[in-house]
Amino acid sequence: MTRHDALTDELAQHTIDDKPHWFRLDRRDFLKFFGGGLLVCLADLPAWAQESGRNFGGHELPKDIAAWLSIAADGRVTVFTGKVEVGQNIRTSLAQSVAEELRVPFDTITMLMGDTDLTPWDMGTFGSRTTPTMGPQLRTMAAAARQMLVEMAATRWNADPATLTAADAEVTDTHQGQSLTYGELTRGEKLMKTVSTNVALTPASAWKIAGTAIPKVNGRDFVTGKHKYPSDIVRPGMMFGKVLRPDGFNATLVSLDTGEADKIPGASVVHDGNFIAVAAADLSTAERALSALHATWNVPPQPSNQDLFVSFKQTSKTQQEGDGPEHVSGSVPQAMASAAIKLHRQYTVQYIAHAPLEPRAAVAEWVNGKLTVWTGTQRPFGVRDELMAAFHLPAEQVRVIQPDMGSGYGGKHTGDAAIEAARLAKATGKPVKIVWTREEEFTWAYFRPAGLIEIGSGANRDGTLVAWEHYNYNSGPAAIATPYNVANQLSQFHPASSPLRQGSYRALAATANNFARESHMDEMAHAVKMDPMEFRMKNLTDPRLRAVLQAAAEKFNWGQAKPTPQRGFGIAGGADKGGYVATCVEVEINPTDKKIGIRRVVQAWESGAIVNPDGLRNQVAGALVQGIGGAMFESIQFANGRILNPHFAQYRVPRFSDTPRIEIVLIDRKDLPSAGAGESGIIGLAPAVGNAIFAATGVRLRNLPMTPASGASGETASVFHA
Amino acid sequence: MSDFILKVNGARLHVSAPAEKSLLFVLRDRLNLTGTKYGCGEGQCAACTVLLDGKPARSCLTPVSAAAKANITTIEGLEQNGHLSPVQQAFLDEGAFQCGYCTSGMVLCATALLRATSHPTEDQIVTYMDGNICRCGTYPRIVAAVQRASQSPQKAGGQ
Known part of the structure; x- marks a missing residue:
């Protein structure tokens, strides 16, 4: 998958226009602002444009050092x-990375992050892009700053810069025995220099x-x-807000009686479009006012889990505009026709x-018409865009600050809580905090998409894969193309109509696609009567994926122990976004109740040169x-809708x-650029577990989660119910 | 509104709050002790754990009126004269966190465990801490941190 694909996939999964509520007067303007989709305007521009610092989505990344780092007179680096x-x-x-290139002690560095007034524009923290893009960006600026400091010292000393060295936050002239600290060189002045990318x-x-x-x-x-x-931020005079949620998704308001809530001293009720909320100086008063609001809603009939996979296939836009990227080579139908062994x-x-663990939270404050919001988000600049649209403000009138938050896993791309807090703060004239329950x-954020995946494969009797087709309905195209060598293959993502608001999640659809693929590889290995590891290696030349599979298998002692009905071993590999993973799992099956326990996991990982x-x-x-x-x-x-x-x-x-x-097991490839590592480590576990269960029991579980057939969430998987 | 004197981290603090409101609410919104976290409000995640007379309690389910007689310890009360408690130090040494949002509750639960059982087995740690969610999945390091703290020459349970 190319970089372009990875970023556009991520953006295409943000259902930003499915927000839970809109301000009545603002909806038209919001749509106008985004032109029917922020996604379109971003997706049309190649991702490399942003990554190389060129214009992206109307944003020019600064090329001057001062925008990225500063060195104070005391030597502190920001x-x-x-x-x-x-x-x-x-x-x-x-x-x-900055300390390395700048040649300063690590503890002199302070990172100022995610503040839209103080940091350069950034698309967001997702797609495993920080290490491969922001890493080199900051390293480039730091290396250029180091060169600049050497030149500044050379000018002061009237020396040849080539004879000077920069180390330990000082420039030194060893011949003359003199040195100047970085702080003495900058005296806290900005480092004004435009940097080219080939530093x-x-x-x-x-x-x-x-x-x-x-x-x-x-x-x-x-x-x-x-x-x-974010949920700990307190501002002087701050009030607490609560939002009245509808009875279900896509509900329309039938009636609202605010009479009882209006009588509660200190409570303010705000009703704007389908946004109904209260604010009070005290959280308990706000909660009381919320429960005093009496609304009736009309919730339309909507699909449930039971209808899901049929509906995905029915609503998918097969062969129409909107299909996802297609990976195709050779002829799958011809190869399938001649294959000795076939599986669908x-x-x-x-x-x-x-x-x-930290729910969405925001504190919003208006001062002289300028809105400042502290909120937990992976996209502070994206949230700024949402606030600008919702309140008709230019960029300089909105500041979003992101304190290090209680994580997100892809779940905090949108600015829902920020908009809610800002709307209440505007109405009350006071700072307002909102912390979602x-x-x-669990209800009003968005979800990792569900999906249906169909895989067909054909192999020769010697275990050579000859045909492979992989179709994903709704869950996404990430890591959809097989890393194995198959002459005839077709992989395609089919968007479908989702009954729930869905969006990004750690590794996106790579988890689903890899589960299906690596389960299927295991099925085919058994069909051709080969060891699953041996079968993979026979059909794989990618040296990086081979290396992690071998490393995991070696550490696990793959193939040494024989499975029993109570104990099984499974292996799975995969690659996405520059990260290579292989996972070996040992499961234990309780002989009495057949409950499955994961006992041991060995996971090998390689993502280029390791930074930490x-x-x-x-x-x-x-x-x-x-x-x-x-x-x-x-x-x-x-x-x-519930x-x-x-x-x-x-x-x-x-x-x-x-x-x-x-x-x-970490493999450190110092000869390769560092890739992101926050996501793809999740993609090997599920198929390895499923394969281990099969090895022990002969039962193949093809649905995640691997729960009993009732589908009840939270029950431990049992092979009795496969 | 009712008035309470709460004994928090050794200090006697006066608060005014509805008697049925949670201790979590009072700690965070009245006393600005925000180290105690809201995670679910339902006693299911233990991010809000505090110690009442040395025993772990879910502050989200504890009415402030029920906490008024106890010695309350929050995460802010473990550090003594600039020295981290053995459990805090062990979490730091093991890097037993990612986003850190569960850490307060984890540290306090582990402190209570070590107070009751000075050298717990891995199974005892897992059983005792199973109510605490770390959504980042740092569990093995947290177990290692509790084991490390149990080896500390300083009494890990404190006091």
Whole structure:
């Protein structure tokens, strides 16, 4: 998949125009502003344009050093980036890269992130793009700054810059025995220099600060409770807001009686279009006013889980405009006709929720017509755009600040809470905080798309794959093309009509597509009577995917132990967004109740040169653990526009007791550019588990989560109910 | 509104709040002790864990009136004279967090566990902490941090 595809896929999954509510007077303007889709205008421009710092979506990335970093007279370095820290540890890893190129101690660096007034425009923190794009961007600026500092010293000393060295935040003339600190050179003045993109960067093999396991830069603030998350922000005179949610999706308001709420002292009721909300100086008063609002809604009949996969196929735009990218070579029908062994299988994945532990939150404040919002979002500039549209403001009248937040996993792209808080703040003339409840987060955010995947394959008796077709309905095109060598292949994504608001999720559809593909590879391996690892290697030449498969298999001792009805072993590999993963799993099946437990996982990972092995290990293991949820028990249940399990008591997420013994094997390719690593570590777990279950029991589970046939969310999978 | 004197982290603090409101609400919105987190409001995630007389409690389900007689410890109360508690230090040393939003609740639960069982087995840690959600999936490092804290020469449970 090209970079262009990866970014446009991500953007195409933002159902930004399916917001829960609109301001009546603003809807027309909002649509005009986005021209029927922000996505179109962004998607039409190639992603490399943004990545190389050229014009993107009307945004010119600054080329001067001062926009990206400054060096104070005391030597403190401040780095400016629109990327945001959500737990993936880029506040640390980006600072390492800058310290490396600038030749300064790591602890002199402060990262100023995700503030639309202070940092250069950025599309957002998603798509595993921080490390491969913002990393080189900041390294380039830091290396150029270092050169500039050397030239400044050369001018002061009337020396040849080539004879000077920059190290440890100083420029030194070893011949004359003199040196100047960076702070003495800049005296805090801005570094005004335009930088071209072809600045020489330090190769990973020579890194001294990047590439090391520096601990999380502000870790102490997290273990002491000092860190202020978006939901912790307090402003003078701040009020608390609550939004009245409709009885179901796509509801229309029939009647509203605010009489009782209006009588509550200190409560303000705001009704604008289908936005109905209250604000009060005290959260308990706001909650009381909310429950005193009496609304009736008309909720139209809507699909439920039961109708889902049939409806995807019926509503998909097959062979019409809107189909996703097609990967095609050779002739699948001809190859299928002549193949000795053929398989056709269907796989499904359900809607799942991001459920970040910190729900959406925002504090909005208007001062002299300028709106400032502190909010948890992966796209501060995207939220600024939404606020500009909602309140008819120019960019300079809106500031969005993103304090490091209680994560997102792709779930916090939109500015819903920010808009709600800003609307209430405008009405009351006071700063207003909104923190969504867990139930609101489970209901009114958006979901990882459900999907139906059909795979057909043909192989020769010797195990050579000759035909492969892969169709994804609704869930997305990420990692849809097979990494295996198949002469005749066709992969295509078919968008369909989604009954739920859907959007980005860690690794997008790569999880679903890889589950289907790697399950199917296992099925074909058994059909041709080959070891699943051997079958993969026979049909694979990509050296990076081969390397992680071999590394995982070796650490796991693949093939050494024989499966029993109580114990199975599975393997799966995959690649997306520059990250290569292979996962080996051991499952245990309880002989009495047939409940499945994941006992051991070995996951090998390679994403080029490692910037911080400790942070990387944390991300790769975390993705794996999160993947257990979608594989084994997470599933949003819905009917008639209502979510039926919007609580942690009903929607089970992985806990301590679900976590197996995990071993992560990192492969450090210092000869390759660093890729992002926050996402693709999730894609190997589910198929490896399914393959292990099959190895033990002979039962093939093709639907995620691998729950009993009742589909009840939260039950541990049992092979009795396959 | 009712008036309460709460004993929080060794200090006696006066608050005025509806008696049925949660301790979580009072800590965060009245006392600005925002280290205690809202995660679900339903006792299902333990992000809001505090210690009442040394025992872990879900502050989201604890009415402020029920906490008025107890010694309340929040995450802000563990550091002593600039020194992290052994559990805090162990979380830092193990890098046992990603976004960190669950960390307050994890640290306080682990503190209570080590107070009751100074050298817990891995199974005991998993059982005791199973009510705490880390959505980032940092569980193995958290287990390692609790084990590390249990080896600390300083008494990990504190006090």
